[in-house]
Structures are given as structure tokens and as C-alpha cells.
Amino acid sequence: MDAALYGPEGFFRRQRPADHFRTSVHASPLFAGAIATLLGRLDEALERPAGLDLVDVGAGRGELLTGILAALPDDVRRRVRATGVERAPRPGDLPSPIGWTASPPEGTNGLLIATEWLDNVPLDIVELDVNGRIRYLLSDLTLADEPIAQSDRAWLDRWWPLDDAPPGARAEIGTPRDEAWSAAVATVERGLALAVDYGHFAAERPLFGTLTAYRDGRQVEPVADGERDLTAHVALDSLGAPALPQREALRLLGVDGARPPLALASTDPAGYVRALARASAAAELTDPGGLGGHHWVMHWV
Structure with a gap:
């Protein structure tokens, strides 16, 4: 990676x-x-x-x-x-x-x-094999043979435990x-x-x-x-x-993505269009x- x-x-x-x-x-x-x-x-x-x-x-x-x-x-x-x-x-x-x-x-x-x-x-990814062992995922999507580092296991135990996960489950260390x-x-x-x-x-x-x-x-x-x-x-x-x-x-x-008041369209059409465009952009950022x-x-x- x-x-x-x-x-x-x-x-x-x-x-x-x-x-x-x-x-x-x-x-x-x-x-x-x-x-x-x-x-x-x-x-x-x-x-x-x-x-x-x-x-x-x-x-x-x-x-x-x-x-x-x-x-x-x-x-x-x-x-x-x-x-x-x-x-x-x-x-x-x-x-x-x-x-x-x-x-x-x-x-x-x-x-x-x-x-x-x-x-x-960049980070390492691990996957549970069919025997329930945690193994590193390699870049060709095969699993490494060696056991994972103790420090990586400690992070997983604290933040992303795989104890009850099925084979094929993954975690990103x-x-x-x-x-x-x-x-x-x-x-x-x-x-x-x-x-x-x-x-x-x-x-x-x-x-x-x-x-x-x-x-x-x-x-x-x-x-x-x-x-x-x-x-x-x-x-x-x-x-x-x-x-x-x-x-x-x-x-x-x-x-705020709230739509501008419709009354503005009558009193200030150009301002309404600007406010509507701003509300649309804000809606994307807050969706x-x-x-x-x-x-x-x-x-x-």
C-alpha cells in the first residue's frame, strides 16, 4: 500500500x-x-x-x-x-x-x-483463515504464513477483536x-x-x-x-x-443545507437563486x- x-x-x-x-x-x-x-x-x-x-x-x-x-x-x-x-x-x-x-x-x-x-x-490488513487463525493479507490477496506481530495483536484485541468472527472476516490494523x-x-x-x-x-x-x-x-x-x-x-x-x-x-x-424561504423568490429572485445554490452545496457537505x-x-x- x-x-x-x-x-x-x-x-x-x-x-x-x-x-x-x-x-x-x-x-x-x-x-x-x-x-x-x-x-x-x-x-x-x-x-x-x-x-x-x-x-x-x-x-x-x-x-x-x-x-x-x-x-x-x-x-x-x-x-x-x-x-x-x-x-x-x-x-x-x-x-x-x-x-x-x-x-x-x-x-x-x-x-x-x-x-x-x-x-x-498505509496499514496492514488481517483475515481469519478457515482454522480461525489471524493472518496478514498480502497484496496478491493471499494469506501470509507467519503469525502476526504481538503489537498488532494487542491493537486488535483493544480496538477490533475478531474472537467471534467467522472465517474470511477482516480487520485493518x-x-x-x-x-x-x-x-x-x-x-x-x-x-x-x-x-x-x-x-x-x-x-x-x-x-x-x-x-x-x-x-x-x-x-x-x-x-x-x-x-x-x-x-x-x-x-x-x-x-x-x-x-x-x-x-x-x-x-x-x-x-446549513436548509432551503431558503420561498417568499425570497418574489422579493429577490437573484438572491433566491444564489441562496438555493448555496443550500444545495451545503446539503452535499452535510448529507x-x-x-x-x-x-x-x-x-x-
Whole structure:
């Protein structure tokens, strides 16, 4: 999975993610606007520091950072130090004030956000064989002979036990995601670390796992060929911080998919059309069966 996503010929080294899958960032500028509102509130809580950090982990081509900066008031934007964190090279069209690095900078004083990053942090998958033994799943979908590591077994026992599962049941060992998130949080000196992703909790783990892939806007077979995005849902509760459904988080930040009052169509037809378009975009971001089913994992420092 690591080689297929991040190796020399990996997906994220050669592809533009927006060409293959749609995230909240790509769905509507309302998402960036909501994060700008959150950053503004955080700025006030931090007593308006001279330098307000904005770090985007898994920044893609910098679309979210660009959108947030455009939505901020001038007095806040002038104090923001924006940094994109991505293994891929810096995009050539990225505005020069935005920094670019391969790992989160230390000493963040502000907001660190990771939107659909953790689901692409590579992990191991295990499967129960016909004898009830837990075995690693290999990239050719056969099962490894050697027993799994004790540390992986400990994570499974704590977060995704397979004791009563039937043969063929799978689990995705979230240790790499837990460690990656902890390392990102550790770079925040004061402020908020926010992970936005799709996932599940202990009471509802999927019996056969969630590994899948996307290519050219379609869900496809999860083949580790570097031509497609390999992804698996996140075990959200193992990250060790509170989680809020995206639809609730966005409504707290002023993004609501409610239809505008019909009376507005008579008094201000153009305004009604604009409000209707905004409500439609907000509805996609807050739809519990889609992007609204994502969760915001929030770690305050």
C-alpha cells in the first residue's frame, strides 16, 4: 500500500487526486469558508497572535489552503503563516506565500488540519483463515504464513477483536494511523489539531473491512498498481480524541443545507437563486449518507 501510494511510481507521486475522487474540499468553497470561520474563532481564543499558523497535512495541490486564505478577513490573513504538508512536489501554481514541506512543522500556534489524510496512511490488513487463525493479507490477496506481530495483536484485541468472527472476516490494523496522528498533534504547541475523515467506531466495525480504491471518479478494485487511490476507513475511536459528525460541525460554523424561504423568490429572485445554490452545496457537505457522514476528530492543545 505504501509503495502503491507513495513510492517512486506511486499514485500520489504522479496523479492529481481531484481527477480521481471528490472530497469536501473539492465539493464546495463552503467547506474552506467554514474552516476559515473556525480559524477566526481559534484566532480569538489564542488572543490574536502576531503569527497564526495554518498547516494542512495531506495538502494535495493546496486547494484547501488557497480557499481558506481567500475566505479570511484581511486582518487575519495578514498574520497567517500557511503551510502545505505533502510528499508530492510543490505545485507550480501555488501562491508563493504558502509554504510546502514533507512533514508537519514543529511549534504550530493555530490550526493543523488533515482532511482525508489518515485514510491514505498505509496499514496492514488481517483475515481469519478457515482454522480461525489471524493472518496478514498480502497484496496478491493471499494469506501470509507467519503469525502476526504481538503489537498488532494487542491493537486488535483493544480496538477490533475478531474472537467471534467467522472465517474470511477482516480487520485493518490502525496503529500506523494512530501513530501518524499522534506525531502530527505533537507538532501543535497551542491550538487545535483537526482530522476530517470517514471511519467507524468499535460498536460498528465492518465485518470484512473497508479497503477500496478510486480511479477516474469511480470506485474500483483495490489493486496495488500505483494507478489508483487505495483507501480504508479510519478506526476513529483509536485516535484518542473526541469526534463530531461533519454535518453537526459544519452547522455550528454556519453551513446549513436548509432551503431558503420561498417568499425570497418574489422579493429577490437573484438572491433566491444564489441562496438555493448555496443550500444545495451545503446539503452535499452535510448529507449523512455522503460527505456529512465524515467525522471531525478534534485534539485541543
